[in-house]
Amino acid sequence: MIGLTARQWEYYRDLIFELTNKELKLKYKSSMLGFVWSLLLPFTHALVYFVAFKYILRIKVENYALFLIVGLFVWQWFANSILAGTGAVLSNGNLIKKTKFPYEFLVVAVIISEWLHFILAFVTIFIFLGIYGIPPNVYWMFIPLLMVMQSILNLGFAFFVASITVFFRDMVWFINIFLNMFFYLTPIIYPIDMIPDRLRIFIVDGNPMALFVALYRQIIIYGTFDYLYLALAILYSVVIFLFGWWVFSKLKWKFAEVL
Amino acid sequence: MTGEQQEVVIEVKNLWKTYVLYHHIVTSFKEVVLHFPRLFRKLRQSRFEVLKDVSFEVKKGEVFGIMGHNGAGKSTLLALIAGVIKPDKGTIKVRGRISPLLELGAGFHPELTGRENIILNGLLLGMTKKEIMERFEEIVEFSELGHFIEEPIRIYSSGMVARLGFSVAVHTNPDILLVDEVLAVGDAHFQQKCLRKMQELRDSGVTMVFVSHSRAQMESICDRIMTIDHGRVVSIEQIRKNAKKATA
Ligand SMILES: Nc1ncnc2c1ncn2[C@@H]1O[C@H](COP(=O)(O)OP(=O)(O)O)[C@@H](O)[C@H]1O
Ligand SMILES: [Mg+2]
Numbered sequence: 001m002i003g004l005t006a007r008q009w010e011y012y013r014d015l016i017f018e019l020t021n022k023e024l025k026l027k028y029k030s031s032m033l034g035f036v037w038s039l040l041l042p043f044t045h046a047l048v049y050f051v052a053f054k055y056i057l058r059i060k061v062e063n064y065a066l067f068l069i070v071g072l073f074v075w076q077w078f079a080n081s082i083l084a085g086t087g088a089v090l091s092n093g094n095l096i097k098k099t100k101f102p103y104e105f106l107v108v109a110v111i112i113s114e115w116l117h118f119i120l121a122f123v124t125i126f127i128f129l130g131i132y133g134i135p136p137n138v139y140w141m142f143i144p145l146l147m148v149m150q151s152i153l154n155l156g157f158a159f160f161v162a163s164i165t166v167f168f169r170d171m172v173w174f175i176n177i178f179l180n181m182f183f184y185l186t187p188i189i190y191p192i193d194m195i196p197d198r199l200r201i202f203i204v205d206g207n208p209m210a211l212f213v214a215l216y217r218q219i220i221i222y223g224t225f226d227y228l229y230l231a232l233a234i235l236y237s238v239v240i241f242l243f244g245w246w247v248f249s250k251l252k253w254k255f256a257e258v259l
Numbered sequence: 260m261t262g263e264q265q266e267v268v269i270e271v272k273n274l275w276k277t278y279v280l281y282h283h284i285v286t287s288f289k290e291v292v293l294h295f296p297r298l299f300r301k302l303r304q305s306r307f308e309v310l311k312d313v314s315f316e317v318k319k320g321e322v323f324g325i326m327g328h329n330g331a332g333k334s335t336l337l338a339l340i341a342g343v344i345k346p347d348k349g350t351i352k353v354r355g356r357i358s359p360l361l362e363l364g365a366g367f368h369p370e371l372t373g374r375e376n377i378i379l380n381g382l383l384l385g386m387t388k389k390e391i392m393e394r395f396e397e398i399v400e401f402s403e404l405g406h407f408i409e410e411p412i413r414i415y416s417s418g419m420v421a422r423l424g425f426s427v428a429v430h431t432n433p434d435i436l437l438v439d440e441v442l443a444v445g446d447a448h449f450q451q452k453c454l455r456k457m458q459e460l461r462d463s464g465v466t467m468v469f470v471s472h473s474r475a476q477m478e479s480i481c482d483r484i485m486t487i488d489h490g491r492v493v494s495i496e497q498i499r500k501n502a503k504k505a506t507a
Contacts, residue, residue, distance in 0.1 A: 007387065014388040026370055055481060098366025099359040100342040101383040256343040257278060 019109030020116075023084075027113070038080075038117045039124065042072040049189045061191050066128045069222055070222035071188040071213045073125065077118040078154060078209055079179050084110045085158025086165045086172050093119040094166055095146070104245075106161050111155045115147070125220065142215075150212050153237035159244035163251040166258055167176050186210045208236035266354070268435060268466050269317040269340060274349035276335055276490075281307035309335045311490040313349070322457070322467045324481035324498075326474070332490045333470045337437045340468060353433025355466070359384060361424055361441045369413035373404055373423055376412055380427050394430045400428035401456075403449075417444045429456055436460065438471045454480060 004012070028034040053059040061067050073219045088107045089096065096103060120155045129136075165171040186193060186209050195203050204210045211233040307333045325333045338344045339351055341360045359366050359380060366383075367376040377398055381391035399408050404415075412420060416457045421444045428436060433505045438457070442450045457467060457480060471477050477484055478498055486493045 011385070011387045012383075015382045018388070019381050022368070022375065022379060025375075026368075029370060029389060091366070094368060095340075095366050095379070095383060097343060097360070098341075099380070099383045100357075101385075211492070253345050256338065 009253065015105055016108060019105055020112045023109050023113040024116070026157070035117070035120060039121055042069070042076045042121065045076075046072050047078065053189060059190065063132055063134075066125075066132055066134075066221055067191070067217065068189065069125060069128055070216050073118065073121045074150070074213050074216050075183060075186070075188050075209065076121070077114060078212075079158075079183070080117065080152070081114040081154035082109055082157045082175060082179065084114055084159055085154075085161045086175060088158060088162040089166050089255055090162075096259055097256045101181070104159075104248065105256060106154065107158050107248070110162075111151055112160055115151055118147070126158065134221065137219070139219040139223065139225045142219060142225060146212065146215055146219075146233075147229075149234050149237045152241045153208055153212075153233075156237070156241035156244035160240075163248045163255075166255055168250070182209070189215055205232065208233055208240070211236070221252040262263075264299070265318040265320070267316045268319045268354045269323075269468070270350075270352040271316070271336075272350045274310055274313040274316050274339065274351065275308070275338075276310040276332075276339065276346050278307045278309055278327050278335075278346075280307065286420040309490050310339075310346075313487070313490070313492055315409055315485055315492065315495060317465040317466055317467055317468065320461060321483065322461055322469055322481045323472045324484035325468065325487065326477065326484055327487040331487045333487065335441055336487070337439050337468060337470065340435075341437055353435065356385065356432070358428040358431065358433035358436045359424070360488045361428050361436070361438045367412045367420065367424070370411055372397075372411055373402075373415075376423070377408075377427055381431055384431050384433075386431060398423075398430045401430065401452075418446060418449070421445050421451055425453055425456075429460060434465065436467045438467065440472060442476065443472060450476075454457045 031037060033040075046065065049068055049072075050065055054064050085107060088110045089103065092106050095101075096108075161171060161175060169240070186204060186207055187204065192204055192214060204214070211229045215226065215229050215233065218226060218229075223225070282399065295435060303388055313332075313336065314475075315323075325336065327333050335344070337360055339346055340353060341357055342351075342353070343360065349467060368379065371379065377395065378391055381394075382388070402408075402419075402425075404419060404423060407415065407419065412423075415423070421441045425438075425445075428438075436457070442453055445453065454476070461480075469477065470483060482499050483495055483497055485495045
């Protein structure tokens with residue numbers, strides 16, 4: 001990054017800005033409520049889980065509504081990034097076939113657009129903190145780091161699905177099944193301490209999303225922080241990012257031929 | 260070949276290109292399951308040799324025409340020069356900035372407006388937003404799209420798309436312009452305008468590779484014309500001698 005000239009900086013800034021802008025425009029081009037929808041979805045999920053788990057299954061979790069909101073927002077960000085990633089290359093065939101440019105930026109733009117959604121959702125968490133009377137704490141300073149690391153994780157997955165989908169359109173179905181299974185196998189609607197010890201190593205220690213959800217909850221709700229979780233989350237994110245990027249760069253030469 | 264040493268800006272050497280038809284191999288999971296026995300045969304059938312041992316050079320400021328029947332491999336050759344696809348064998352060396360491939364249904368996003376597409380295209384070509392905005396009025400004016408510039412591209416006619424595509428390509432200061440049969444869709448007035456613009460660009464030293472169906476159009480502007488047949492170069496004719504000097 002140091003080798004970039006002022007003009008290159010300006011160029012990449014403009015490119016990312018315009019591509020992200022395009023993502024957002026296309027997403028909401030014929031929707032009246034726009035951004036509101038992407039908030040409404042996790043909120044309605046939260047409401048349904050709240051009723052089902054709190055009043056029917058009688059789960060014993062303190063501040064369960066806040067617990068759900070934090071988990072679902074973090075998960076939704078991940079799931080939406082991957083789903084949007086499937087179309088990042090596919091829906092830009094016209095551009096890819098005519099001009100040679102760093103296609104990676106198409107995926108980056110999708111990831112940034114989903115990140116903006118998450119930021120907006122995150123603001124609503126403040127309202128809940130106010131209701132529950134939970135003050136911010138010193139660990140909040142880790143939140144930007146968590147967001148950067150999860151963006152890298154999302155980007156890795158998105159690189160992978162964006163390039164594979166070009167050759168294998170059914171990928172979208174696999175993604176849906178994968179996300180559905182992954183959601184219930186990740187401690188989002190239930191707490192980690194309900195998971196039997198021998199399963200914890202798979203469901204928590206080996207699962208970057210479980211770690212991210214747990215870290216956000218520790219910071220926001222409980223005012224604690226687990227550095228081992230953070231280290232593991234960073235490790236998985238970087239590995240998945242590098243793998244996704246590698247797959248993308250191996251396949252990108254064929255995009256213009258296949259689209 | 261005129262004795263005078265002109266710089267070579269496009270150098271294509273022993274180029275081979277084969278398409279693998281991926282869609283025949285894995286279109287969907289259903290295909291794989293239902294047609295498994297036939298899949299292997301299909302795999303063998305689905306390789307297609309488009310360009311065979313193609314070599315040529317284009318010099319700076321030259322207008323190089325490519326002719327050939329439908330499916331001869333002209334568009335593929337332009338895509339290789341533009342660098343959007345890669346050859347299997349052989350080399351392509353290009354010096355300078357290339358315009359977007361100008362062909363039917365240019366590289367626009369159908370849901371974005373003409374204005375948004377101009378900005379996006381400029382960026383993908385390597386220009387900053389500021390550089391694009393400096394030329395914006397000129398681009399819109401040349402395209403003669405008027406208020407349609409604020410409408411999404413999907414409602415444009417093919418002639419309108421071609422006009423905008425051509426206008427963006429020529430106004431982004433390319434060193435090399437690749438034009439693939441775009442003029443066929445515009446009306447006579449716009450064709451004339453484009454040809455004039457191309458002559459103007461040639462005089463200012465822009466190199467052009469031009470594919471058209473009209474032999475007359477080709478001869479009116481090209482310095483040399485290459486004919487390809489089923490992916491092989493048949494001939495390279497010199498149409499004009501010392502074109503650069505004649506116009507200077
Ligand atoms: N992306 C592609 N994948 C597979 N085959 C292709 C692709 N593009 C072109 N072809 C095939 O390659 C041949 C040459 O195409 P093209 O270069 O477009 O010819 P031309 O422009 O001379 O009419 C055609 O038979 C066409 O069907
Ligand atoms: Mg063609």
